[in-house]
Amino acid sequence: MFKNETSKNVKDTETIIGESVVVEGDFKGNGNIIIEGKLNGNLSTDGHILIGEKAEINADIKAGSAFVSGQVKGNVKINNSLDIAKTAQIDGDIEASSIAMEAGCKVNGHIKMNGSEKTPKNKSEEEAVAEDDKLEL
C-alpha cells in the first residue's frame, strides 16, 4: 500500500512539484498533485495529493485524499482517506474520514475523524500498531 505510491497516477496528475523547485503562495488545484520539493503557503485541491519522502511542506493542506511520506508543518484536512507512511512527519492537526498510519511515522497534533477526536499519546511512534505494521484508524 505504501511502497508503490510514489509512481501512482503520474499520467493523471495535473501538477508535479519536483525536488529542485520551491513554490510559495496559495496553490489551488482541481486535479491530482505530486510534491517532491518545497512548498510554503497554502495548498488545496479536490483531487489527490502525494507528498514524497523528500518534500518539505510549510502549509495548511486541504484535499480530497492524500498520501504523505515527507515533512508537513501545518494542518491537514482531507475529505476522504489519508495515508501516512513511516517516513512522514506531520506537525499539525489532521482531519480525515479515514486514516492509515504506518509504524514509524510522526504526528504531532490532534487527529479528528468523522467528528471524533484523538491525540496520539506518543507522537513519534505509533506504538499501537502491533501485528500488521500499521495503524488503521
Add this chain to the structure above:
Amino acid sequence: MYLYIYDSCLKGKKYKNLINKIENKIIDLDIKGKDLRLNLLKNISDFIDREIKQGAHTVVIIGDDNTFSQALNNIISKDIVVGFIPTNNKSVFAQIFGIPYGDLACDVLSGRIIKKIDIGKINQKYFLHSVQIENANDVIIKIDNFEIKAAADNKIIIKNFDQEGLIGNHISNPTDGILEMYIEKPGKLFTKTSQHSLFATKEINISSKNDSVPLLLDNYQKINTPAKISVIKEKLQMIVGTNRQF
C-alpha cells in the same frame, strides 16, 4: 482561392524536384493559388489582407517547422484557414497534425479536415509549440497566486502541444486551452519523475531578478523577460490529416 507561402530556402537546386512534385500535385488536385516567398516577410500581412478581400480562404505554408512558426505571427490575426506542406520528414508539427511529407501533403489539403488549434501568446508575439528558457537562474515564475523558484541549472519548457509527454506520458493537447510548463533538471532527461516538475495553467508571468533572461519561441526566435505567456483557445483554423495526434 489558396495562397502558397514558400520558405526562401526552397529556391535551391536541392529542393527543385520536391517543389515540382508539389506544384504538379496542386494542379492535379485543382487547388491552385497565388505564390509568395517568405523573404518578403514585411509585406506578408498586407499581402494576405489584400488576397482575403479578393476571395482567398486558405494560406498554405511550404517549408519546415521554423517556416511555419515564422509565418504564424503574420497570419494568426486573419480570418483564414491555414495549411502546411512540410519539406522535410522531421517536422514535429507535421507529425502532430497528421500531414505527410512533400507532395502527399496536398492530399491532406484537398481533404480539408479543419480543426481549431490553441495558440500560445507571449507579450505581443505568438507561438505554436513551445517556449524554452535554458537556465532558470534568476528567473521568477508567477502563476495565479503563487511563485515558483527553480534551481539555477534547471531548464524551463512551456508547451502548447507535443506528441510525447515529458513526464509520465503527460501529453500537451493543442485543443484543451491549457499550457504545460515543465521544469527539468539537466543531464537526467526525464528518467526520474521526482527530479522534474509539471504545472498546467492558462497564464504564466516570467520575470528575472537582475538582467533579462532570453526565451526561445518555437526554437527559432528569442525574446527577453519580462514575459506574459498565455494561451488563446482555438485561435488557429488548421487543415489536418486523419493521422493527427489529438
